[in-house]
Amino acid sequence: MHIVVCIKQVPDSAQIRVHPVTNTIMRQGVPTIINPYDLFSLEEALRLRDKFGGKVTVLTMGPPMADTSLRKALSMGADAAVLLSDRCFAGSDTLATSYALASAIAKITETEPVGMVFCGKQTIDGDTAQVGPGIAKRLELNQLTYVERIDAVDETARKITVERRAEGGVQVLSTSLPCLITMLEGTNVVRRGTMEDMLRAARTEIPMWSAAKAGITDTALCGLKGSPTVVKKVFAPPPRKEKAKQIDVTGKTADDIAAATLNALFAADARLEETLFRQAGH
Amino acid sequence: MEKFDAIVVGAGPSGNAASYTLAKAGLKVLQVERGEYSGSKNVQGAILYAKSLEKIIPNFREDAPLERHIVEQRLWMMDDKSHCGTHYRSDAFNEELPNRYTIIRAQFDKWFNRQVQEAGALVVCETTVTELARDASGKVIGIKTDRDDQIVYADVVIMADGVNSLVGQRSGLRKEIKPEHAALAVKEMHFLPREVLEQRFNVKDNEGVAIEALGTVTMGLMGTAFLYTNGESLSVGIGCLVSDFRDHGTSPYVMLERFKKHPSIAPLIEGSEVKEYAAHLIPEGGFNAIPKVHGDGWLIVGDSGQFVNAMHREGSNLAMETGRMAAETVIALKTEGKAPTEANLARYRKALEDSFVMKDLKKYRKLPEIVHKNRQFFTTYPELMSKAAETWFRVDGVDKLQKEKEIFRTFRNGRTLRGLIGDAVKIARAWR
């Protein structure tokens, strides 16, 4: 089976800093990584390939330098990669992104039919969890989000059974292929490629598809133009006016501090004591 | 597994220089780097000396990520409260092809490595070379990595794996570095808005300042501190001999904190945001510590071969020089159709000796030992200098002759006359 995994290159948000003076984000030197949620999907796709044979193609839409993420995915064992990159994609929101990606997947399908598409649960920069469902809708793929486990895949009957996380429980769902899956985090650990994988990844020519190459004829559906949402303002969270009232600790024992704390809490919020009392009752 | 003309272990300046040179000459090269990318694990002040890179990539200035070119060099002797020393600033450094730049290694190495890849070398990152593979005769025939048990073959392996060179040690090519031969340096990046930085250091455009300092900041340990201006940040660091840290029981971090709090330094870094903290070894054993640098099927370059001139704080340039020379040796043998045997690779050693690399290191070969045994250079002298300067500059109604005498007296008290003369002779000798 041919499986497409959508991965996104994202700035490592752990390392993003806000400029103390200008309050803008400082991207300089911030390393990029594969969206960590995508790795669970990649690994699951690789496992299916190992079990049933076939091929895993990783796909990303992004600037030309996003090829480093694709190469990394190749070194983890993916077989092929496609970079979707075109100026007209700039400024895409999730609707426009899912359009571009769905178009590329449709194009890939023309030469090698795609049985499954994997997306990450969400990204750490956009963090919307919408691109996956968006692609599914556009390609009319059966949608399975928040999958914890793939129980069974029957290639000939084109059936799949999965366990999907819901609020308060797990749904066991069956549907037919082709389908789109987003994996829940923590469901597997992405593998480390072999030296062969590394050499192959370093050598692979990653094709860069323009919008036209991906079969997109109407660029009005892409990028800024194709995005109904716009970001009007970006700002750092406003600091709270006053800092915490400090409970005086100088020279006090822990017990004194605790007593002072209770007084301070109850003085600041008269109803709190009642809440605690009710609460502690059961 | 397949076979390469050459495998380069490590993607620091030396490995990149070697790989680039080899690949440019059309050899089939594999470069293996342990870090996530070239530069991800590298720590340096960092000053880049243009000449050594120019020999490899003449037009590097066009797109290499250079922070600032140095127009002012300060050498400071510090005691706890003050510093004295020299400032040398010259507009002549604002030349068309500046000689020294500050760089941020993570970015610079990444750029350099991209040139390597574009030159045609295959680069594999996040892969640690665990050992060298040898045939029955002991000849090096390739490498093994931490990814699997496969041997990747090569005619020659160039070890550019830095100061620790575990591969070299494990393969018995060199010994573990001695604590007396390595400095442990710590470094922080302090971010400041460009305008603030330029105002504080009295520079504009891409002009930069380098400060090297020694004195009581190292608490009597042998070492130096530095502060360099990058585009929007300062590199602030300090380094001392590992053996001294061990004997003294202080940590480099404590020392760096002291340095940062020094009244001469604190105002320069005030209000900055610290982003990264890193520690790294610098090989400082000098000429006498250089191991055997070639053998059957292998070569050692850069820090791995101890090629650092501690006196002049040169390392990355020597790394590039040695990397290039090693590569040129391999290329020459290849063109002549000769095997990379120990005898044939001896040309590399010869090339080193003919170059400034070995000449400089030889010149200072006694220095490490002298400074090592003469702690006054890091304690007494800076204090004396400061004291002298204070006496000299303070206007307090004491007549000048009196002042001169006082200065002389403090020197005499700090160090005997014989000691003073002896020190001068020692240094002069080591310098020669």
Added chain:
Amino acid sequence: MTEAKPAPAAAPARGKMKVELSDHFKTYKDVWVFIELERGQVHPVSWELLGEGRKLANKLGVELAGVVMGAPGDSADAAVAGAYEYGADLVYTIQDPLLADYRNEPFARGMTDLVNTYKPEILLLGATTLGRDLAGTVATTLKTGLTADCTEMAIDDDRSMGATRPTFGGSLLCTIYTLNVRPQMATIRPRVMSMPDREAGRTGRLVVHSLGMQEDSIVTKILNYIPDASKEDAHLAYADVVVAGGMGLGKPENFKLVKELASVLGAEYGGSRPLVQKGWIESARQIGQTGKTIRPRLYIAAGISGAIQHRVGVEGADMILAINTDPNAPIFDFAHQGIVGDALTVLPALTETFRRHLAQKRAAE
């Protein structure tokens, strides 16, 4: 750290690109809230959204509607009644046995149908697994904008909705508009908006719509549902009192100090992300951006630095008490009460003092 000043709008004002709404979209009005009914239970986030929807509807001078989809029966009726009581003026409902359990196809179809027929201006859903699964499909089908995981909603003078949400891992906030398409859709995290008061007996109009689907036209089948043995996470998000620990506790054994205080207070306990990553506590106990958002009356944070990703998850608390050895820890920037001290000694003292205090009070009752 330097004090960050409130930002002068950093990004270029792309809002200028706003285009006049086409006449077609001008007919869209009212604020809708999707009432998430799963296995007989309404997710509390739906009520929170009704509270928020009320404010938006008032500002716009339109009606607030709830959308209830589910199998016919008591729980659907209860959801409809609840919607009125939490503020809905009217409720659109589709009740069909096919909607007994959540599945994307029938729910998406039903929801899109409702929107296309009754044309809301704004549609809000909870950012839950169900809400996110559904919203993405619906927005794509309608080709409209969807802003995910919002923390703040506002209406501009030109009637457009500004949806503010954290971005870049919470380091920044951004305000997003849906320009020239309607409805404007947003998902909102549980516990970000406060729970409105319930007005018992309040009612409103009911609009009944039919699904018009057959089971055999739905490809995805539900084979089974395995309820979680423990429903811990639900407790944490909705707890009135939460005690949490961070890396400042030093070692996993010390986490018991947090648990002990929590137990005396009848509180839930949680922690910062590194604790989850290190396996000191289960992931359902993580508080913050990538964990639970909490909104308790009292939040006690011990040995937590207060990183922005943590902060966004706790800011809604009425009272935050922080214990940290570092007087400059960022947590003191948003806590209400602070103790600069060692959590390892302060926590046990607090536990003991609270125990004594509550016992005295009990005796006095």
